[in-house]
Amino acid sequence: MKIVVETSALIGASIFWKSENYVIKDTHFDKCNSLFDFLQSHPELGIISKTVENEAKGVLDKAVIRTIHQTYFSDIEDKIRIMTLQHIITNHCLDRLEKFIEECSTRLPININERDKIKKEEIEPFLLELVMRTVRYIQPHIPAFIKGQEFREELADIIVKSLPAKGIVYKGMPADRDLTIMAEATLIYRKHEGKEKVYVASMDNHFIPNKVQVGSYLSGHMKFLPDTLDSTVRDRLAEKFGFIGDDPLEIRRIAEKEIGEKS
Amino acid sequence: MFSYVEGFESIQKMLRDFLENGIDISKLDPLDRVIESAKIDQIKILNSYQPLLVQRAFFGATRNINNVVEVMKERIKIAREIHENPKTLELSLEIVEQLSAIAPYIDDFVNKDRIKEIERVNELSRILYRKASYLGFYRDIESQLKDARITNDEVKAFVEKLSENIGLEVETLDESS
Numbered sequence: 001m002k003i004v005v006e007t008s009a010l011i012g013a014s015i016f017w018k019s020e021n022y023v024i025k026d027t028h029f030d031k032c033n034s035l036f037d038f039l040q041s042h043p044e045l046g047i048i049s050k051t052v053e054n055e056a057k058g059v060l061d062k063a064v065i066r067t068i069h070q071t072y073f074s075d076i077e078d079k080i081r082i083m084t085l086q087h088i089i090t091n092h093c094l095d096r097l098e099k100f101i102e103e104c105s106t107r108l109p110i111n112i113n114e115r116d117k118i119k120k121e122e123i124e125p126f127l128l129e130l131v132m133r134t135v136r137y138i139q140p141h142i143p144a145f146i147k148g149q150e151f152r153e154e155l156a157d158i159i160v161k162s163l164p165a166k167g168i169v170y171k172g173m174p175a176d177r178d179l180t181i182m183a184e185a186t187l188i189y190r191k192h193e194g195k196e197k198v199y200v201a202s203m204d205n206h207f208i209p210n211k212v213q214v215g216s217y218l219s220g221h222m223k224f225l226p227d228t229l230d231s232t233v234r235d236r237l238a239e240k241f242g243f244i245g246d247d248p249l250e251i252r253r254i255a256e257k258e259i260g261e262k263s
Numbered sequence: 264m265f266s267y268v269e270g271f272e273s274i275q276k277m278l279r280d281f282l283e284n285g286i287d288i289s290k291l292d293p294l295d296r297v298i299e300s301a302k303i304d305q306i307k308i309l310n311s312y313q314p315l316l317v318q319r320a321f322f323g324a325t326r327n328i329n330n331v332v333e334v335m336k337e338r339i340k341i342a343r344e345i346h347e348n349p350k351t352l353e354l355s356l357e358i359v360e361q362l363s364a365i366a367p368y369i370d371d372f373v374n375k376d377r378i379k380e381i382e383r384v385n386e387l388s389r390i391l392y393r394k395a396s397y398l399g400f401y402r403d404i405e406s407q408l409k410d411a412r413i414t415n416d417e418v419k420a421f422v423e424k425l426s427e428n429i430g431l432e433v434e435t436l437d438e439s440s
Contacts, residue, residue, distance in 0.1 A: 008433040015429060017422045019415060024422040027430060063428035065315060070424060079309050084411040085421055087323050088404060091392055171434070204434055 001258055002192070004047045004185045005105065006202035007055040007177070009035065009248045014056070014097040017089070028203045028248075035201055035248035038255060039104035045255060046105035049184050053101055055177055057094070064090055108191070110184055119183035126240060127173060130233060134170035137213045137222070138163070160214050160225070169213065169230040174206035182207075182241065189242030199254070200245040207245030209234050264374050265300040267328070267366035274332075275359050282352045286343055294336045301329035304373050313378070320381045321372050324365055324388040330402055331358060331395045338400070354398050361391045 012032035017024040026032070039046040064086050073079040140159035142152050174182070181200070189198040200207050209231035215222035238244045246254075273293035281287065308321045335355050342351040365387040371377040395401040402410070408418070 011429055011433060015422065015426050017418065019418070021415065022419065024419055024426075026426045059429060059432045063425055063432050065319065066428045066431075067421060067425045068315060068319070070428075071421070076306065076310060080306065081411055081413055081417070082421075083309060083319070083322050084326065084407070085413050085417060086319070087326055088407050088411075088413075089418070089421060089425065090323075092404060094389070095396075175434075206434070 001045060001197045001199065001255060002047055002188060003035070003039065003045050003251055003255065004049070004181070004188060004198060004200045004243065005035075005039075005052060005100075006181055006200050006204060006207055006245075007052050007059060008032075008203040009201040010048060010052060010056045010097060010100060011059055012203055012248075013100060014060070014093045016096060017092070031247055031249040032201075032203065035252045036100050036104050038252045039100075042255070042259070043104050044106060047108060047188060048101050048105040049107065049110060049181070051110075051177075051180055051184060053097075055181075056097060060090065060093055060097070108188060110187060115180070115183045115187050118186050119179050123179050123182050123186065123241065126237075127179070130236065131170060131173050134168040134172075134233065136169070136171055137215060138167060138169070139215060156214060168232040169210045170233045171205040171210065178204065178206045182237070182243065185243035186241040194242065198243045199251045200243050201248040201251045202245055203247060207234070208247055209245075265296065266374065267297070267300070267369045268363070270297045270300065271359055271363045271366050275356065275363075278352050278356050278359065281339070282349065282356075286339060286348060286352070288340055291336055291339065294332055294339075297332045298329060298336070301325045301332070304369070305329065307373065317378055317381060320384045320388070321369065324369055324384055324391075327388050327391050327395070328362060328365070328369070330407075331362065331391065331400050334395070334400045334402060354400070358391075358395055358398060358400050361387075361394050365391060 008028070009032045012026045012028035013036050015026035016029055016033070068082065068086055071082050073082060138160055140156045140163075142155055142159070146152060146155065185198055185200050189196070192198070202208055209229035210233070212225040212228040212230050213222060214225060234245050270293065274297065277290060277293045280290075304325045305322055308318055308325060311318060313321075335358065338347075338351050339355065342348045365384065368379070368384045368387070371379060392401065
């Protein structure tokens with residue numbers, strides 16, 4: 001078994017700040033950090049590619065710049081303090097990120113030409129076609145003459161429940177960087193000639209089963225169906241290219257089970 | 264006009280002299296000149312009309328220089344008392360190599376208003392920070408925050424906002440949130 005760590009999982013575990021009185025962490029920290037705790041004792045299972053490393057550092061940089069832009073400086077002293085703060089926090093997060101790379105993973109050689117060929121000729125066309133038949137949300141049509149928010153919500157629930165098929169929920173075409181990581185995971189799977197299961201640990205909706213959302217921004221009624229995940233696209237990717245995307249905690253559970261069975 | 268390239272050459276010369284003839288704490292002026300200039304330049308950089316990305320890169324680099332050289336001065340001052348003369352000086356010389364690598368970029372920016380290779384500046388700045396931290400030439404986080412008079416609430420607010428922005432970047436935020 002191999003665990004390819006995707007950008008969101010790497011960055012999710014890197015955003016952590018502990019002081020005497022408080023702890024601040026990324027929304028996905030617990031899940032992501034739990035996987036790295038596990039990988040620290042099994043670094044031979046973890047793979048963090050150069051693409052993911054660069055991508056994660058780039059994401060951190062962009063997010064820091066955006067955060068500074070959102071911060072108001074009343075004077076130059078204020079600006080110096082905030083710039084000092086971002087410098088300290090960036091260094092701290094990068095220290096964690098680089099520690100994970102050094103201690104929790106191995107790095108396999110990736111042939112860039114081969115990877116880009118898989119991306120352009122296989123993954124991209126496959127997903128372009130697939131996303132034509134996916135929806136971002138389930139949007140039950142309720143006629144405008146039916147008034148009252150509560151009643152409309154109730155009706156939406158009934159319609160969703162009674163739908164014979166709910167459609168495939170997926171968040172649209174992945175970004176180019178996601179396609180690159182998918183191609184790398186495929187390459188790793190093929191290098192092992194299908195003898196190793198290859199998991200991609202991610203919090204990004206393009207890699208993992210998607211929560212099923214009912215409604216849209218415009219409807220004013222939006223919610224996630226409880227305990228419902230749509231894994232259709234994830235499963236099709238796994239079937240076609242070999243890599244299985246899942247959230248880091250789930251992958252840790254699978255890995256522990258597999259190691260337990262082997263020993 | 265202060266030149267960091269020349270500043271680090273003077274520090275190098277001073278360290279070699281100390282290695283040969285022993286530490287003389289009345290001759291630490293080369294360190295003081297760099298510390299003072301890096302302090303002033305941090306303000307100058309943040310007051311400039313350059314984009315935030317550029318300001319951030321050069322502010323980070325000069326802040327690292329300031330931090331490292333300040334710690335270097337403190338360590339040299341107490342080296343004799345703790346019987347670590349040659350070790351401190353040799354490690355300082357090692358760090359000066361890294362400081363010298365970034366110096367031409369800072370000189371170009373501060374003295375000639377020339378910006379080149381921001382990526383390289385960030386990379387060299389990070390290498391300097393890592394090496395300095397590893398060799399004990401960088402202040403710990405708590406004292407950095409205290410020196411800058413940054414409160415817990417400010418740290419908290421910044422990290423929370425940062426986490427939210429990361430969610431937007433990597434598309435992990437639920438679209439309803």
